[in-house]
Amino acid sequence: MKAFKRYALRLQRKKYLVRAWRKSRALRVVADRTNAIGPQDVLCFCTLRNEKVRLKYFLSYYRDRGISHFLFVDNDSNDGSREYLAEQDDCSVWTTPESYKRARFGMDWINRLLRLYGHRHWCLVVDPDEFLVYPFSDTRPIPALTDWLDASSIKSFGAMILDMYPKGAITAQPYEEGSDPFQIACWFDPGNYVIQRNWQYGNLWIQGGPRARTFFTDAPAKAPALNKIPLVKWHKSYAYASSTHMLLPRGLNLVYDEWGGEKTSGVLLHAKFLDTFSTKAREELERRQHYAASAEYKAYHAGLSENPDFWTKWSERYINWRQLEILGLMSKGNWA
Amino acid sequence: MSSLGFVMLCHTALHRAAQVARHWAERDCPVVIHVDRQVKRSRYDDFRRELADLENVRFTKRLRCEWGTWSLVQASQSAAELLLAEFPGVRHVYLASGSCLPLRPVDELQAYLAARPMTDFIESVTIRDVDWTVGGLNDERFKLRFPFSWKRHRFLFDTYVDLQRRVGYRRQLPDGVVPHLGSQWWCLTRQTLTAILQDPRRRELERFFSLVWIPDESYYQTLVRNYARTIESRSLTLSKFDFQGKPHVFYDDHLHLLRRSDCFVARKIWPKANRLYNTFLTDDAAISRMAEPAPGKIDRVFSRALERRTRGRPGLYMHSRFPNPDWENGKTAAPYSVFHGFNDLFLDFEGWLSRRLGTVVHGNIFDPRRARFAGDAPTYAGGLSSSATMRDYNPEHFLTSIIWNTRGERQSFMFGPRDSQKIGAFLAADSNAQISVITGAWAVQLYLSNRNFADIRQEAALLQRREVEFVNTLRHVKSRADIRIWTLAEFIEEPMENLQSILDATEGANALRLTEAPRMADLSGFAAFLQSLKNQGMNPMTVGDFPQEGHAHRPPVDRNRPYLVN
Numbered sequence: 001m002k003a004f005k006r007y008a009l010r011l012q013r014k015k016y017l018v019r020a021w022r023k024s025r026a027l028r029v030v031a032d033r034t035n036a037i038g039p040q041d042v043l044c045f046c047t048l049r050n051e052k053v054r055l056k057y058f059l060s061y062y063r064d065r066g067i068s069h070f071l072f073v074d075n076d077s078n079d080g081s082r083e084y085l086a087e088q089d090d091c092s093v094w095t096t097p098e099s100y101k102r103a104r105f106g107m108d109w110i111n112r113l114l115r116l117y118g119h120r121h122w123c124l125v126v127d128p129d130e131f132l133v134y135p136f137s138d139t140r141p142i143p144a145l146t147d148w149l150d151a152s153s154i155k156s157f158g159a160m161i162l163d164m165y166p167k168g169a170i171t172a173q174p175y176e177e178g179s180d181p182f183q184i185a186c187w188f189d190p191g192n193y194v195i196q197r198n199w200q201y202g203n204l205w206i207q208g209g210p211r212a213r214t215f216f217t218d219a220p221a222k223a224p225a226l227n228k229i230p231l232v233k234w235h236k237s238y239a240y241a242s243s244t245h246m247l248l249p250r251g252l253n254l255v256y257d258e259w260g261g262e263k264t265s266g267v268l269l270h271a272k273f274l275d276t277f278s279t280k281a282r283e284e285l286e287r288r289q290h291y292a293a294s295a296e297y298k299a300y301h302a303g304l305s306e307n308p309d310f311w312t313k314w315s316e317r318y319i320n321w322r323q324l325e326i327l328g329l330m331s332k333g334n335w336a
Numbered sequence: 337m338s339s340l341g342f343v344m345l346c347h348t349a350l351h352r353a354a355q356v357a358r359h360w361a362e363r364d365c366p367v368v369i370h371v372d373r374q375v376k377r378s379r380y381d382d383f384r385r386e387l388a389d390l391e392n393v394r395f396t397k398r399l400r401c402e403w404g405t406w407s408l409v410q411a412s413q414s415a416a417e418l419l420l421a422e423f424p425g426v427r428h429v430y431l432a433s434g435s436c437l438p439l440r441p442v443d444e445l446q447a448y449l450a451a452r453p454m455t456d457f458i459e460s461v462t463i464r465d466v467d468w469t470v471g472g473l474n475d476e477r478f479k480l481r482f483p484f485s486w487k488r489h490r491f492l493f494d495t496y497v498d499l500q501r502r503v504g505y506r507r508q509l510p511d512g513v514v515p516h517l518g519s520q521w522w523c524l525t526r527q528t529l530t531a532i533l534q535d536p537r538r539r540e541l542e543r544f545f546s547l548v549w550i551p552d553e554s555y556y557q558t559l560v561r562n563y564a565r566t567i568e569s570r571s572l573t574l575s576k577f578d579f580q581g582k583p584h585v586f587y588d589d590h591l592h593l594l595r596r597s598d599c600f601v602a603r604k605i606w607p608k609a610n611r612l613y614n615t616f617l618t619d620d621a622a623i624s625r626m627a628e629p630a631p632g633k634i635d636r637v638f639s640r641a642l643e644r645r646t647r648g649r650p651g652l653y654m655h656s657r658f659p660n661p662d663w664e665n666g667k668t669a670a671p672y673s674v675f676h677g678f679n680d681l682f683l684d685f686e687g688w689l690s691r692r693l694g695t696v697v698h699g700n701i702f703d704p705r706r707a708r709f710a711g712d713a714p715t716y717a718g719g720l721s722s723s724a725t726m727r728d729y730n731p732e733h734f735l736t737s738i739i740w741n742t743r744g745e746r747q748s749f750m751f752g753p754r755d756s757q758k759i760g761a762f763l764a765a766d767s768n769a770q771i772s773v774i775t776g777a778w779a780v781q782l783y784l785s786n787r788n789f790a791d792i793r794q795e796a797a798l799l800q801r802r803e804v805e806f807v808n809t810l811r812h813v814k815s816r817a818d819i820r821i822w823t824l825a826e827f828i829e830e831p832m833e834n835l836q837s838i839l840d841a842t843e844g845a846n847a848l849r850l851t852e853a854p855r856m857a858d859l860s861g862f863a864a865f866l867q868s869l870k871n872q873g874m875n876p877m878t879v880g881d882f883p884q885e886g887h888a889h890r891p892p893v894d895r896n897r898p899y900l901v902n
Contacts, residue, residue: 139589144606148585160655191718191741194730195653204658213721220729227655256658260665262648265656312715328652328740334578334645336638 009200013248016111016239023103024112027073030093031086034069034117041068042122042142045113047106049075050283051128053276055084056178058128063090065132066141067124071117073109075100092117104242111239118234122146125230125244126268129181132159132230133321134266135332142231148335149264150233156247157231158255159266162188162329163209164318165273165310174275181271187315189213190327193226203227203246203253210273210310228268229255264333267324273310338364340446341426343415345408346434347372347401349607350383353434357387359617363442366392366426368419370411373400394418404486406546408520409555417533420526427453430523435604436573437586437616445572445600449523456528456564459518459571460557477549478515479506486549510537510544518557521573521603524564531563532556574599574631576638579646584638588612597634598627651740651768653733667766668739673748673842674769676806677777680752681824681857686710688854689748692839697748701738702731702755717741724756731759739768746842753778753802760806764815771810771817772838775803776824776879780857783865793874803878823880831856 037043044067048055059070074082074095085093096109103109114123124142126132134145134157149157164185166173173184193208204227212223228244232252239248246253257263316327324330342360344367346353357367369387371380380398387393396415401407416429428449438445449455463475480500484492509515524532535541541559545551560567574597576584583604586594588611594602605612648657651669659665679685679699690697690710699708707722709715714722718741720734721727727734739747751763763769778799782792810819820838827834832853863884869876 136587136589140587141608143608144587147606151582151585152580158655189719191737192720193654193737194733195655195658196730197658204655206655210719213715213719213723213726217721217723217726220726256654256656257645257648258658258660258663260648260659260663261646261657262644262652262654263656265654312719314715314717314719328649328654331648331654331656332641332644333656334641336584336641 005200009248009250012241013237013239016108016241016248017115017237019104020108020111020115020239023098023108026096026098026103027094027109027112028096030074030082030095031091033089033092034071036090037069037117037121039120040143042066042124042146043068043118044070045072045110045118045123045125046070046128047073047075047100047110048077048081048128049100050077050079050081050280052077052079052081052084053175053177054128054181054271055081057180058131059088059091060178061131062124062142064141065137066143071113073106073113075106107240107243114234114238114240115236119236121234122149123232123234125232125240129271130161130230130268131182131271132266132268133324133330134159135264135321135325135330135335137266137321145335146231146233154264155233156229156252156255157264157266158227158229159231159268160193160206160329161209161226161228161268161270162324163211163226163270163272163310164188165210165315167311167315168309170273170277170309171275181274182269182318185271185273186318187311188318190314190316190329194220198246198253200250201241201246201248201253202250203229204256205245214310229253230268231266262331262333264335265330267321267330269318338366338442338446339425339427340430340442340449341366341368341419341423341428342430342432343367343412343419344369344432344434344436345372345401345411345415346370346383347375349435350375350379351386352605352607352613354383354386355613355617356432356434356437357393358390359438360442361387361390361393364392365442365446366394366419366423368394368396368415368422370396370401370415371398373398392423394422402485402487404550406542406551408552409545412552413533416529420530420533427526428523429526429529430572430601431521432573432601433521433603435607436521436601437603437605437612438601439574439594439597439616440600441619448600452566452568454525454527455566455568456522456524456560457568457570457572458522458524458557458560458564460516460560460567460569461518463515463517475515476501477517477554478509480549481505481507481547482549483547507544507547510541512562513541513544513558514561515554516557516561517554518569519571519573519575520552520556521571521575521601522556522560523572524556524560528560528564532559535559572600572629574602574629574634575604576634578638579642584641586612591615593634593637597629597631599629599631651736653736653740666768667762668736668768669743670739670746671768671770672739672746673838674751674763674771675748676751676771677774677824678772679750680777680781681774681827682854683857685854686750688852692852693746693748693842695746695748696742698750700750700752700755701734702727702751702757702759704754704756707734708750728756728758731756732762735759735762753799753806757802757806760809764809764812764817764819767816767818769817770838770841771819773807773810773819773821774824774827775807775821776800776876777827778803779824779866779869779876779879780859780862783862784857789868789872793869793872796869796876797874800874800876800878807878823878825880825882828856828859 044062070091072085072093074093076097082095085091100106110125164182165187166185167187175181189209193206196205198205205225206227207223212220216223225245229247230244241248342365344357346369361367396418399407399411401411412431419429480497484496486493545555548554578584585604585606586602587606588609647665650666686697686699696710698710701707704724706724707727709722718737720737782796863882866876866882
């Protein structure tokens with residue numbers, strides 16, 4: 001890579017950091033328990049708006065897997081999410097009424113919190129509907145993974161978003177607070193993903209899955225990106241460039257092997273398509289706060305009212321991480 | 337007093353080290369512990385306090401230890417000297433680390449050693465015969481000097497190694513030293529160990545080894561060859577290394593694997609693996625048989641991990657495996673067949689082939705309107721959409737996904753000049769592709785179509801151009817597919833023989849001769865059709881030398897019914 005291109009990326013990274021500082025001035029502390037963070041703790045960062053119904057399961061899922069502290073940015077919820085989180089002993093909460101879109105879809109806020117609290121910690125950045133599955137996730141907590149990554153001098157861990165959906169109309173089975181969403185949305189597409197390389201940032205760009213085949217058949221290039229790098233040994237000079245799809249410096253994006261081998265990787269199970277989705281889609285469509293003029297939500301809205309069923313006879317029912325490994329959706333790499 | 341003593345080198349997770357030391361000490365085995373100087377004073381004091389009640393636990397002077405340097409050998413030397421001096425009853429000294437965990441009761445280990453009182457257990461492999469090391473330096477470990485830390489001064493380390501290589505520097509080996517390498521975790525007899533530690537030449541040898549790369553894997557391993565009576569060249573400590581030479585870590589879910597290994601001690605254990613520590617640091621002898629350690633039982637798991645990390649699964653493209661071109665170890669996951677022009681010439685060729693092979697046979701999956709999956713399904717394995725736009729967005733991944741999603745089930749599909757041609761180069765370069773081509777077969781469909789001749793002529797020109805391009809791709813010097821090409825004229829001379837030759841080369845197709853032939857399109861009048869194409873200035877050359885009507889070739893008499901050969 002040419003020197004000036006490298007320098008341009010450096011400037012861009014600095015710009016993101018300054019921008020994060022600027023945008024974060026709108027954050028107001030609701031509960032700050034960051035003093036309780038220990039030096040070895042794995043932290044979870046999350047932006048949300050009106051996700052109360054999901055939070056109970058989200059917290060218990062990640063607590064069970066060894067996350068020590070949660071840092072939330074609440075974007076003006078009015079369903080009690082903020083109050084609920086503020087009561088939790090292991091959560092720190094900030095809130096802001098500012099535009100989600102103008103904070104680069106919340107990334108500016110998160111970048112700022114990462115810089116302030118994530119330095120030298122393993123940091124997991126997820127949405128409230130994303131659940132990390134990694135090799136041996138049924139028997140080993142996330143700190144086992146991060147210890148191993150540390151020992152291997154690996155700084156970032158890649159995971160692909162896997163859209164989970166129920167069989168039949170998504171409104172058929174209502175989701176109850178605290179229950180496992182994957183009891184309802186337990187199906188996924190095992191093998192219809194396409195990958196391209198993003199040469200500028202060095203990351204992979206993955207598209208496909210049920211959303212692409214249902215809503216984007218005519219414009220596959222517009223289908224949402226599924227590649228994510230949610231777990232990073234953070235340094236204060238790092239910055240997420242676009243959602244958690246890619247980072248700067250670009251070396252962190254190299255979570256894949258280029259010489260035929262497989263690196264260790266995971267999957268983010270995406271519990272988006274529950275009965276809560278239609279309401280959410282309608283709301284987001286009105287707010288116009290999502291990526292690419294909410295094109296995704298427009299497509300969902302149109303698609304879901306016509307044909308609300310993602311299920312095909314080739315859908316796989318989720319069992320465990322080993323199944324995902326065999327299907328080639330994630331890899332143990334050399335972690336045994 | 338026990339005849340077995342332990343030397344422990346600790347630097348992290350001291351509470352676990354304390355647990356293990358206590359386990360051994362309470363079972364009457366003296367333990368001498370070296371704690372890395374880099375551990376904070378307060379933590380070290382806590383650690384000592386934790387073990388203060390045990391009188392057969394000693395601590396040596398703390399040295400600053402760094403991986404790959406002489407300091408580790410020094411630490412083990414001083415600890416071993418202390419152990420031998422303070423506990424005269426000790427016959428075997430076992431070198432362990434703070435992240436080791438005993439897997440079998442100490443009594444069993446003692447009994448095992450007591451039965452072999454003069455045997456030294458140390459992996460010691462001569463570097464001449466075996467590439468023991470992982471990555472790079474092997475005999476250069478002994479032939480170059482390594483004064484710089486690899487961990488802290490990587491640049492100096494690399495530059496200095498490079499410099500020595502360039503100027504051809506070679507160190508002189510001391511007399512009587514035959515370099516050997518092996519795992520740094522050993523169990524030596526008092527006799528051998530004292531011989532090494534009290535060697536009159538010890539200073540000279542130390543001077544040599546202190547500049548060797550990773551001396552803790554070579555110092556004892558080399559010198560033991562000069563003194564030991566009986567060497568068992570294996571470590572009693574189960575320790576596995578990955579492709580970067582870093583030890584594999586054991587977790588709670590390895591419990592059964594570790595039990596089955598019958599090894600005495602394992603390394604390294606994840607400090608938070610509570611279940612392992614709780615299970616193995618007890619006295620209930622779950623296995624009180626005198627089994628030989630069998631680390632091989634575990635090997636399979638770890639060698640598979642190595643294979644997965646370095647070679648990966650052929651034909652898989654995913655978010656942590658995206659090989660550069662030509663590094664795929666197989667562009668696709670399994671062999672598959674491509675039939676070009678066959679369904680133009682034969683009627684219901686897919687159906688016939690499917691019956692014949694007993695597998696799924698697709699139509700033209702690269703059809704410009706939509707992917708013709710078997711049975712014209714709207715989606716196929718893995719959730720692939722039949723949408724042409726989706727497919728053409730990334731035709732390579734469309735194909736690799738089909739093959740990956742149907743592993744274990746051979747795939748065949750039709751192809752032709754009417755299809756989207758972008759996949760051509762990929763097919764040609766894929767060694768899993770078996771491509772059979774009948775050139776000029778597109779003319780048969782044109783002949784049978786009810787269209788204006790001007791349109792036919794135009795389309796014929798287009799199809800021929802595309803076909804020539806495809807055939808040229810196949811004939812490219814870089815193509816690696818299994819390729820058969822016939823012109824239409826050649827093919828119909830001996831259709832059954834030719835089909836048979838394809839099926840013979842198809843893995844999994846049973847070896848029986850063909851009995852049922854596919855129905856061929858009616859070709860009477862075809863020669864005249866070709867002639868009129870020629871007369872219009874469009875030479876259908878890829879058809880080959882098609883015989884004129886009434887000459888050599890006569891289509892089978894009853895073309896509408898399958899016929900039998902043999």
